[in-house]
Amino acid sequence: MITKEATEITPVPVRVTGAPDRRPSRHRRAWDEAPRWQIYLPLSIYLVFTLVPFYWILLFALRPAGSTSLVPWPMTFEHFEKVWNERDFAVYFQNSVLTGVATLLLTTGVALAGGYALARFDFRIKRGFMLALLCTQFVPGALLLVPLFQIFAELKMINSLGSVIIAETVFQLPLSMILISGFIRNVPYSLEEAAWVDGCNRLTAFRIVVLPLLRPGLIAVGSFAFVHAWNHFLFALMFLSDQTKQTIPVGLNTLMSADSVDLGALAAGGIIAAVPVVLVFAFIQKWLITGFSAGAVKG
Amino acid sequence: MAQAAAVAKPPAPPRRRRASATPRRLPYLLIAPAALLMLGFIAYPVISVFYYSLQNYNPTKPWRNGYAGFDNFVHAFTDDPQFWDTLTFSAQWVFVEVGLQLLFGLALALIVNQTFVGRSLGRALVFSPWAVSGVLTSAIWVLLYNSQTGITRYLADMGVGEYGTSWLSDTSTVFPAAIVADLWRGVPFFAILILADLQSVSKDLYEAAEVDGASRIKQFWHITLPHLKDAIVLSTLLRAVWEFNNVDLLYTLTGGGPAGETTTLPLYIANTSVDAHNFGYASALTTVAFVILLFCSMVYLRLSKFGGGEK
Structure with missing residues (x-):
């Protein structure tokens, strides 16, 4: 015991400064032992x-x-009144909410189905599909603007929020699916099998047994999708030319690129842009870290 | 249990047959929506980019449209100084940004992983810029950097620097100014991922190391860092790709200026296709960017021996 204490103290010569670190011995864990000032100062x-x-x-x-x-x-x-009423932020806000929520629902739903297949089945194209998912991470959405624009023009979806929702979803999907399949893999298959034995079909078993356990993961993935769609700028800028269809980031950019920037309006617009994201973030922060440590890194 | 099922009434066998029959098609049905979306809106656009890279294609000059062979690529590599300038700037941007983000993110994660009073508040505040968009980041830093009422004014009040300095319009200060703005938002990403991974380090290892008399610095090098390695490799790679491709911050903060000083390759491509309508050439540049990214990622994963530690 004595030697332990000794070895602990010697490697930290800065102790001389008299940091108030005489903590009770039950806190002896070494990784927990940084002098307080080494935490609070940086x-x-x-x-x-x-x-x-x-x-x-x-x-x-x-x-x-x-x-x-x-x-x-x-x-x-x-400034808030001005930006909300005169600079159309009321409309932008509505559009952004719609885009964000639709992307969240679409991404989570599609990724949940796909993630379940990846986690629970072995099928012929599985490896290829996983590889394709990873490859998409290198495909820059920004560089596909032109062909995407042509596709949406073909589908008559330019100037409709649908184009932005689809584009956001598509680029959110691969990572969401990889994450969700990781979360599902962490739920023992035997739990599901037990539910089948009790007479549930696959869907009910999934809903009753697996889904509740996926909650932190799904919250992390869903809020990611929402925040991404809420924040994303380029697709909305390119696909929505109609003033009444634009989203908040495009509105902010308009404020910034004016000849003489109205700083007060820009600041108020920025806060309007930040509030929902900050709220979502405050709400999910706990789940975010557990969600990630549960599935993300293990893939 | 199996016996009971066999003895059970007639409905049991068909149900079991159904259960074994569905799974064969079920996985395909489940991935179908995702696969279709990705085929239509990622694979098809990628293929069309490859196709157009071999074409002269400019809607404003239709008389020149047609097969171009490798002309676009030859032009980029031999005859387009802007391509090289923007590529170099992109590399510089990614390298500095990811390096600093990792460094600060790791340090922050280690700090907020300690036990101290006010930890959860500290975490929440430190991570808060994570969710802020590139455009909003630009808006905030435009306010901070503006020459009239920005931070330089108050610095000048205190005798540091001159009044009316605008860091974003001076070629010598724009790079660090943009780097700092993006760091503000980028560091929390690393901090969050690394903190998540720190939660899974076995505490026994530290206890054992402590018994052996290892210092905290040694524990960091020999336990924490090896444990974090895969997470660090993966997150730096994803972040590097992301930083390379991301245009919204620089587009809105500097617009690629002043004097093209902060134009990345993707910004240049966007300008080439959107403003100059030169889709063929932009597609060739996109192809080059894509190949470079893929090549660098492969080399990086190989050099870092990703995933090699565990299996």
């Missing part, structure tokens, strides 16, 4: 880097135009 420096930009946009959104104060006081909501 963490706070990084937090400044992370939070100042957020504060900055909040500041610009809330202080009156032309103000140079570093606190948003007197506070005003004029």
Whole structure:
């Protein structure tokens, strides 16, 4: 016991600074043993880097135009009203929500079916299909803009949100499917078999036994799909030329590329763009990490 | 159990036959929607890019359209300095961005994996830019970098730098300025993935190492890092491909400028096809980009001996 303590203390000469690290011996786990300042100092420096930009946009959104104060006081909501009503962000918001939710449902549904097949069956083209899924990761959506545009023009889907929803879904699918098949593989097959023996068919067994266990994984995958669709810019920019069909990122870009940028409106628009994503994120954060550690890296 | 089923009433055998008959077609039915979507909207476009790369195809100059052989490729490699410039910039961008993101992401993950007061709040705040889009990142950093009321103004108030500096329109500062903006959003990606993988390191290993008197730095090199290796290889690869292909941040933040200084290959391709309508040439450039990506990924996976540690 004594030697253990000794070996622990020696490798950290910085202790001399007197960091308050006399912790009870039940916390002896070495990976847990970093002096407090080694945690809080870099963490706070990084937090400044992370939070100042957020504060900055909040500041610009809330202080009156032309103000140079570093606190948003007197506070005003004029920028929000302007962006929401005059710059059509109300419409963009609606379009973005529609695109995001539709992509989420389509991606999760299709990936769930495919992921189940990959996890539970051996079939002839399985290896080839898996390889194709991986290969798609190297296919840049940005570089396929022109042929995609031609396809959607052929399908008469230019200027309809459907084109963006399909394009987003297609590029979300491969990774979602790989992740979901990993999650399903983590659920013992014997659980399903037991349900069959009890008289369930495959679908009911899946619904009752497997689906509840997939919850964290599905939440991670679904929110990924939503956030991607919500954030994605290029497809919406290319496929939707009609002002009333555009999404929030395109609206932000319009604000930014104006000759003289209205910084207050840009900031308010940015916050409108951020709110749903931040909410989703706050909600899923716990599941995200468990979801990933359950399936992602093991593939 | 099997006996009971055999003795059971007539309905049992057909049900069992059905159960064994469905699975043969079932997997194909299940992957069909995904396969069809990917065939129609990924495979077909890719093939058409390959096809157009061998064509002169420009809707605004239809009289020149037709088979071009390898002319487009020859032109790119021998006669187009912009191709080389943008390719070099892309490589530089990916290398610096992924390297720094990994470094900071790893450090952050190790920090927030410790036990300390305020950990869950700390994690949430550190990860928060993860979900912010490229365009929103641009919007935020446009506000920070603008010459009138941006961060430089307040720095100048404190005596650092000059008033009216705009980091995004100066060729000497635009690269670091754009790098920092993308780091802000990119680091959490690595931090999240690495933190997820850190959860699965067996605590026994650390206890054993501790008994053997290994320092924390040694434990990191000999236990943590080897454990993380596959996750790191995979996430850097995915991120590199993603950074290479991603255009929204640079498109909206700098527009590829000033003076083409921050134009990546995909941005150049987008300009060639969208603004100049030169689809044939853009397709050839796309093909080149695709081959380069694939080649680099193969080499990277081979060199890093991905997945070799476990089996």
